[in-house]
Amino acid sequence: MKIVVCIKQVPDTEAEVKWDLQKGTLKREDMDSITNPFDEFALEEALLTKEKYDAEIVAITLGPEKAMDVLRNALALGVNEVHHVSDPAFAGSDTLATSYALAKAIEKLGDVDVVFCGKQATDGNTGIVASEIATRLGFSQVSFVGKVVEIDAANKKIKVERGIEGGIEVVEAKLPAVVSVLKGINEPRLPNLMGIRKAAKVQIPVWDSSAIGAAKEKIGVEGSAVKVIELTTPPPRAGGEVLKGELDEVSNLLVEKLLDLKVIK
């Protein structure tokens, strides 16, 4: 079985966010970066799948030179192969252009059974790319997965539990499938020292736009439909009121104020 994990490097939310206001894009190079927290669950699910079934794992990322760090982390954790999809021509890609480039990279890998992705990334928060990859490749689109019940590679089937509104939906899908996982599906492991040392020595292969056979008009700014047109900071919330007095007093006051809102019935 061949598994692909898509990993994204995202700015650390704790760190300062820096924008190129002219272009409406992020100055990713100037910010502290981490592996998208949701992708850690996708990576762990791939590792668990490899341990349970006979599988090889290929991790890919799309991003500037610095994004290579997330692949080194994946190597340290035990993935078999990594590819860094990187080209200045990809800059400014929206979700449509990003899903196109990643789908082309997965196509190039060939004979893929399962693609694991995180539910969304913590920078753009769109949650679009995984499902668009599925549609572009004609793979099954299996999202919001809280548990992989069974993968039957011989019969080309996967059974999962999806955590959706109001409950859990059990779905069976044909392989190949793009499976986007929820936070909490597993407990991501940390790399050990030996893994980190080994990964540090690996020369990470870079695939540019021509390596994946991407059409120029479908990538980067040119291939993007959705563009940022305005960037603002939300208005600050009006200063709050801290209720003062004895416990009984403040509790009663709060209850009164909340009942006044006429929301509690």
Add this chain to the structure above:
Amino acid sequence: MSDYKDVWVYVEHKSGAFTPMSYELMGIGKKLAGELGADVCALAIAENTDEIAKEAGYYGATKVYAADGAEFKTFRPDAYAKAACSIIDKHKPDIVLFRSTSQGADLSTACAATLETGLGSDAIGLEIDADKTLKMTRAAFGGNFLVAVANKKTKPQLATVRPKVFAMSERDTSKSAEVVKESVAVSEETLRTKVLQFMQSEVAVNLVEADIIVSGGRGMGKPEGFGILQILANTLGGALGASRAAVDSGWIPQEHQVGQTGKTVKPKIYIACGISGAIQHLAGMRTSDCIVAINKDADAPIFKIASYGIVGDYNQVVPKLIDEFKKRLSR
């Protein structure tokens, strides 16, 4: 491009069962259509769309584009996307709105990739720009930035919209919509997914749709703390939320988590107990109408954004609140 007109709203349902929230976007859809001098229409896909279509008319749809078929009994992205894309291709809407739910996300992404068009997700603001395109405002980076995006290149313009942001339109049973039935042939053999079963949660955690949320954080100190928050939530008819710290401590399951790696919520009242107010948590709840903070630490950042704050131990404050609410609400 000028062939594309009207604003469509996708009506979601669960195996034929719909709620008023299924028609939530009809209000904003109508407003946008008005500004464009176009109609608001509904898109319905189900085993039988008759009731769904009738209801869409009550909520103000001028037309309902409907696909009926046994293969549409339960939502599946592949089956529904085939139907939706075929109808969109034929009738060419300018804008299609979906709710930002699991169903809305699945269908909108499949449509966007199939139709090779742009999709804006989880919009909290929608307006028509001077050039007649849809301006979609969304929160990014933990809600620290508002980013307005637009698709000025391809049609239709697709967007998913955060639940509970826009006002519902009125339900008027004297109104009706013209129903345009489209037959879309989707054979079971070509479909890739099958829904085997749906297991309803015992305690339905539907934070996204809740009007009142009582939430606990690291300051709860122990799993038992959530018992008392649950009582308050039940008294108020609300849902139980939690911060990442409480979830990671194993005090409460992940589906209760509010924040950057949990759910984004916008209730009318959000009561934060023992939550300090890290930006990752604020990202998930800062747009709540009324925020109440209960925290021992008077310097906790949550007080800066709270509408009302009480500096105190939740162990003492929350039982008082429960008693007082029960008394006044005669429960």
